[in-house]
Amino acid sequence: MLVAVLAYLILPLIAMLEFSTRGDVDPVTKAATRSLQSYAAIFSYPNLVDGIIASLEIAALTVVGMLAILVPTMVWTVVRVPRMRRVVEFLCLLPLAIPAIVIVVGIAPIYRFIGQHLGPLGASPLTLTFIDIILVLPYSYRAIDSSLRGIDTATLADAARSLGASWPRTIFEVIVPNIRGGVLSAAVLGIALVLGEFTISSLLSFNTVQVVIYLLGKRDPFVSVAVSLLALVFAFVLLFVISRFAPGADNRAQRAAEEPA
Amino acid sequence: MTSTSPTPAAAGHGVAVVFEEMHRWYGPVHALDGLSIDIAPGELIALLGPSGCGKTTALRALGGLDVVDQGRILVDGKDMTTVPANKRNMGIVFQAYSLFPNMTARDNVAYGLRLRGVDADARKKKADDMLDLVGLGKQTTRYPHQMSGGQQQRVALARALAIEPKVLLLDEPLSALDAKVRRQLREEIRRIQIMVGITTLFVTHDQEEALAMGDRVGVMSQGRLEQIAAPAELYDKPKTRFVAEFVGLTNRIDGTVEAGRINLLGTSLPLLPGSATSGHATALVRPESIRLAAQTGSGARVAAISFLGSMCRVQAAMPSGEILIAQMAASDFVSLQPGTEVSVSFLPAPVFAIAD
């Protein structure tokens, strides 16, 4: 039973590998050959390369922007205005209740405005950063929140303040190092989400990697499958690395907080 | 209290339990290494030992929650070794968190009765009686998360007793509680156990708890039973070096053995069986056996004094720099201050000596 489920989950991935490594049919023997030409061909599609670069840039900007907005806000909420915690949580989790397609419908007029008034910058796919930050909020919030719960943030802040640290120092030199597991998870989840984002970029007509893969799939499915597999493997490695290092540390802290000494 | 024979606490209807040469391997770990214990009907045995010595393994084997690889378990003369847990009729209280979180205190206690097909009214009455017995008659409709750790453990005890088990098994039931509740609850468990007259195995790594509760205390080490005896005997006449060192505070004092006695700082003391027989040896001396008296020019000095209620514990620094710990009634120490020069003498109780 378990084996069957795992096989079902793994089969498409193996098929991707098989599919993307098909070579030309040998003219003499008529036998199929193996080759990496689909992977090499990635670079012969400038659109694809541009899409990959654009997505990576958006991912980087999104992570920076998300951390800049979320970390100070969450820390501040915990140590200074706990009664706002529920409000912040609600707003951060709200994107889960508003499907991406709905956000596109509502945000299209705003993007039209940005496109008209920000000149060349407005036409850049990098403007997707604004909306991608919203999309990653629920996941980032949860990652950082579980870290914050693992430590006694308010006491740490009181201690730092009583030793004479300013608020920025307290947040960035005392609290952030103690929640770095959660911050790292949030960043990695953010990168993976942005690299996989299709709905919004497609409907706003920005050529991110997913949009290009989708369009290319009709012309050269072999290359599309090759890029897809690479992207999945990349996301897998990222997630595996954080599950190996960051959450383990968080779990320990959480368990320590729950159990009596 | 000096006899090694089982001393049943009450003439209840407890049953005899026998562990016969039990072995248990977890991969390379030999968790039980030929463990044998005879438990008399109605007796409370406290199993004491360091972490990882196999106490839980022994208890789970008796409860049927784990198997033994070799050996037998007899309950009331019948071989129970291969009977599954749900057919053994044993009440188990775990360390913590064992109450079913989706049930009220009453439903928790009634669970075992429900499995036995007892009808709803009788179930409720019995559950409420049991909760009364553990002092929670007013909290029958609370959920576990609405109760303190001590209350939860009381419910767990009531639940274990409700099925009128043959044997009661407690695996460090107090270790998650704070000191005051722990002391209070252990007295209550003992009171109820004597009242019910049920044969009980109580596992703990807290020696004070073991000595206070057990009719007899079994000391385990590395899957083996080192000694099983009444608390006073265990304390005064340890049979092995491990027991002498593990139970109670001990001072280690160098001396010389000659003709079955040891000479310590000029005093000759009798030796316990199993001690070194000649030459230089280290004696393990209880703090209660050491007497300190103010005397100038003797070389030893009081380093620190701590009061433990009516008792007093004094640390004395010997000229060699070693620290001796002595314990006496507080009234005997009135003349001592940190820094006072003192002489050291011993009560003539037998001591255990290890060859150097």
Next chain:
Amino acid sequence: MTQLVTRSASPSATAAGPASSGAGASRFRGAGNYLALIPFHVYVGLFLVLPTLIVTIGSFQDQAGSLTLDNFKAMFTNEQFIGSFMKSLQLALITAILGAIVGGLLAWAVVRGNPNGILRQLVIAACGVLAQFGGVMLAFAFFATFGFNGLITMFLKNNLGMAADGSWLYSLAGLAVVYTYFQIPLMLIVFLPSLDGLRQEWYDASASLGGGAWSFWRNVGGPILAPSFLGALLLLFTNAFSAYATAQAVISQGCALITQQIACQMQSEVILGQENVGKALALGMIVIVSAVMAVYAYIQRRASRWVK
């Protein structure tokens, strides 16, 4: 008094010196503490709340901007729209149930393994990728497997001589298969923590009181897990209901599902008088998803009451 309040409320006064950084100051809830949250609220307001408002208000307007209910009338009378909603709901329900059952069993298998083992972490990471970052890429995975030239299709054709052409994949049935593919790992991720919360002590206690496996699951394990299971099911439902990328990649022509229907409306705003119907459909989705999420939140709260 007034002066005191304004002084403490200004950020510079809060950081002024030891006197104001003590315990008293940290408990003081001045307006200044809220000021620090303004950037977050402005941002979320601009890029999340405002779009939602645009959708909500727009769905009650005609193209001239005056108030109307015509958009909703169109939504409830046009068979195409109703059909899209129904297809999406069906697809979401079926794949959520399948995913919840299979994923739940998979999670159970994972929980019984070594909690710190590398296998568990591999499975969790893989499930994270498949559940949340798939979209278009998962569609391609299935093209490579069951598509016209896919591995399995070719295998059936060449080795078993079957007339497999893989066209079923590009239909709603195919979509259900692909959706289930990401629902199973999502279930694992959502449900695993609840399974981890089940304690060995409960099983042992039940056994010592005379209960077998069945009594335990019926009276203890089942009731404890039920809320989390139901919650996970709802989460899977909204996940499938809201999905667009996979559907678009698998069925690129037409406007079958409601998400695709909304995209179609958005891209063909030329049809006179229909400009804001897409917004009404979007509002319809918000209502459905929010209702499900509200139930989900309620169930989660109940579930966490028992299992801390």
